Amino acid sequence: MTIDANGMNYTELNTRLRAAVAQGIDEVVVNNVLGQRFIADGLKGNIRITLNGVPGGDLGMFMSGPTCIVHGNCEHAPGNTMDGGSIIIHGSAGDAVAHSMRGGKVFVREDIGYRGGIHMKEYQEKRPILVVGGTARAFLGEYMAGGLIIVLGKNDGEPVSERGIGSGIHGGEIYIRGNVQERYLGTGAAIQPYSAEHRDRIAPIVQEFSKALGMDPQPFLDAEFTRICPMSSRPFAGKYTWE
Amino acid sequence: MCGIIGVIDRRKEPMDGLRIKKALSQMNERGSGEGAGYAVYGVYPEYKDYYALHVFFNNIHETKDALDATLEQWGRIVHDEEIPTYEQPNLRKTHTPWRYFFKPDKKLMAWSKSPEDDIVTYLVMKINAERKGSLVFSSGKNIGVFKASGWPEDVANFYRIEDYAGYLWLGHNRYPTNTPGWWGGAHPFNLLGWSVVHNGEITSYGTNRRYIESFGYQCTMYTDTEVVAYLIDLLVRKHGLSEELAVKALAPPFWDEIDIMAPRQKMVAKALRLAYGSALMNGPFAIVVANQESMVGFTDRIKLRPLVGGTCGNRVFVSSEEAAIRAMEPDIEHVYMPRAGEPIIGKVIP
Numbered sequence: 001m002t003i004d005a006n007g008m009n010y011t012e013l014n015t016r017l018r019a020a021v022a023q024g025i026d027e028v029v030v031n032n033v034l035g036q037r038f039i040a041d042g043l044k045g046n047i048r049i050t051l052n053g054v055p056g057g058d059l060g061m062f063m064s065g066p067t068c069i070v071h072g073n074c075e076h077a078p079g080n081t082m083d084g085g086s087i088i089i090h091g092s093a094g095d096a097v098a099h100s101m102r103g104g105k106v107f108v109r110e111d112i113g114y115r116g117g118i119h120m121k122e123y124q125e126k127r128p129i130l131v132v133g134g135t136a137r138a139f140l141g142e143y144m145a146g147g148l149i150i151v152l153g154k155n156d157g158e159p160v161s162e163r164g165i166g167s168g169i170h171g172g173e174i175y176i177r178g179n180v181q182e183r184y185l186g187t188g189a190a191i192q193p194y195s196a197e198h199r200d201r202i203a204p205i206v207q208e209f210s211k212a213l214g215m216d217p218q219p220f221l222d223a224e225f226t227r228i229c230p231m232s233s234r235p236f237a238g239k240y241t242w243e
Numbered sequence: 244m245c246g247i248i249g250v251i252d253r254r255k256e257p258m259d260g261l262r263i264k265k266a267l268s269q270m271n272e273r274g275s276g277e278g279a280g281y282a283v284y285g286v287y288p289e290y291k292d293y294y295a296l297h298v299f300f301n302n303i304h305e306t307k308d309a310l311d312a313t314l315e316q317w318g319r320i321v322h323d324e325e326i327p328t329y330e331q332p333n334l335r336k337t338h339t340p341w342r343y344f345f346k347p348d349k350k351l352m353a354w355s356k357s358p359e360d361d362i363v364t365y366l367v368m369k370i371n372a373e374r375k376g377s378l379v380f381s382s383g384k385n386i387g388v389f390k391a392s393g394w395p396e397d398v399a400n401f402y403r404i405e406d407y408a409g410y411l412w413l414g415h416n417r418y419p420t421n422t423p424g425w426w427g428g429a430h431p432f433n434l435l436g437w438s439v440v441h442n443g444e445i446t447s448y449g450t451n452r453r454y455i456e457s458f459g460y461q462c463t464m465y466t467d468t469e470v471v472a473y474l475i476d477l478l479v480r481k482h483g484l485s486e487e488l489a490v491k492a493l494a495p496p497f498w499d500e501i502d503i504m505a506p507r508q509k510m511v512a513k514a515l516r517l518a519y520g521s522a523l524m525n526g527p528f529a530i531v532v533a534n535q536e537s538m539v540g541f542t543d544r545i546k547l548r549p550l551v552g553g554t555c556g557n558r559v560f561v562s563s564e565e566a567a568i569r570a571m572e573p574d575i576e577h578v579y580m581p582r583a584g585e586p587i588i589g590k591v592i593p
Binding site for chain 1 (some may be wrong): 253269270272441497499546547549551566567569570578580582583
């Protein structure tokens with residue numbers, strides 16, 4: 001099924017996507033996407049949605065199951081509080097990518113803006129994953145409570161060269177290719193050893209990312225990573241109250 | 244949350260208002276229907292040597308004679324007329340927009356280096372502070388601001404914004420949060436050549452306001468954005484800072500970043516922070532400032548509001564959202580997201 005989204009409001013677009021799921025359609029292509037917010041929000045099912053263009057903010061919010069493939073850039077917060085499924089972006093994305101995400105995968109081929117993975121969380125089998133091919137800006141993984149962030153830095157230069165990495169982190173892990181300067185770490189974040197065990201953990205994810213985006217995984221598999229974890233589960237325990 | 248957009252044609256080729264209207268409506272979700280507006284540079288070529296004063300009148304029979312008399316005390320009204328408006332079902336016309344083309348008598352401030360600008364600034368501050376039912380919301384040469392309380396498209400249709408053309412446009416879709424929406428509180432804000440659109444809030448408003456009022460500016464519009472217009476006027480026009488340095492003074496690097504700078508940059512950054520500590524703007528914001536020669540977009544130091552830049556030929560774009568830039572220029576060549584505090588600058592090619 002193909003939808004021409006030229007001049008279409010997001011309400012109509014989402015109504016049609018829901019109707020497609022209800023009819024058991026498993027493949028939809030949406031052309032001329034431009035700025036429509038909230039695409040596939042709360043959508044459940046196994047549908048695969050290809051979006052050609054630039055979708056608006058909060059793509060796949062609360063989504064549970066579908067796969068969204070974006071041929072273009074994304075605005076703010078794709079994967080916001082997403083529950084399951086995947087968002088694969090053949091381009092860059094704005095601020096707060098994977099905001100409060102609680103399950104599924106967000107893959108971004110190029111760069112993301114500020115506060116990527118802010119307040120990602122996990123519970124039992126729900127472990128959200130954010131992988132970025134290029135760079136991430138400041139406050140990556142801010143208040144992170146669970147899940148996994150990997151920044152591959154496929155181009156030259158430091159993958160993350162700004163302040164506040166893992167500021168207030170109290171769960172989950174952040175892997176950044178190469179060395180990360182201590183001064184970029186936020187309050188509550190610490191660099192922990194990166195060993196074979198961790199390499200094995202991220203290798204299948206890196207392979208899946210590379211396959212989805214048509215990249216060679218080998219340089220990433222060969223690379224060294226910095227592993228950033230919480231110092232404690234309650235970094236601000238003493239901030240507002242005291243014993 | 245608000246939506247902002249701006250475009251400059253560096254060769255000063257005129258653009259009509261159709262595309263920016265479409266682009267701003269694209270971001271309707273960023274507003275609440277309580278304020279929208281447009282600023283256009285190069286809009287009055289036939290009166291380009293006169294100050295174009297755009298005024299909101301309350302009851303016009305009560306207010307206009309007094310304003311005419313005030314203006315005539317300080318110069319000559321070359322031409323004045325009601326700004327044409329077209330009734331819109333969802334827009335309540337609570338004010339009458341009027342425009343004057345005004346020539347100040349510079350002999351009245353002969354001691355000043357810029358007597359005409361100073362007379363107009365004095366008049367704008369005086370008229371707006373007196374609150375006698377007249378509000379001057381645009382006062383530059385060859386510049387017009389068109390704004391009202393309403394959704395972007397309704398405000399555009401109310402003024403038939405597509406009938407105006409210019410080489411630089413700003414647009415704003417307002418979601419007022421700290422003060423009620425009203426016509427005077429809609430963006431863009433303008434003083435002389437400066438216009439400002441803003442998304443976010445200036446939490447340092449109190450400090451900034453006390454600072455700027457000590458230089459004779461008066462804040463009268465119940466919102467934090469006007470202070471930005473006055474700060475830029477002070478830093479660039481009066482103190483002679485470049486736009487780049489002014490942005491560095493308003494959204495400076497953190498001290499720990501200054502500590503590791505090379506000696507010369509460190510000296511400049513330190514001097515700016517010490518000299519303009521009270522001009523530093525805190526809080527979440529993305530701002531676009533324009534004058535006749537340039538357009539500058541920048542965000543707060545930790546990027547709490549979005550800002551995207553784009554270029555296409557001689558045109559430089561800036562907006563809250565990439566899709567809005569693409570709506571205005573489908574053939575955009577380059578789109579990017581600047582770092583916090585790093586300005587997007589478009590300058591007229593001399």
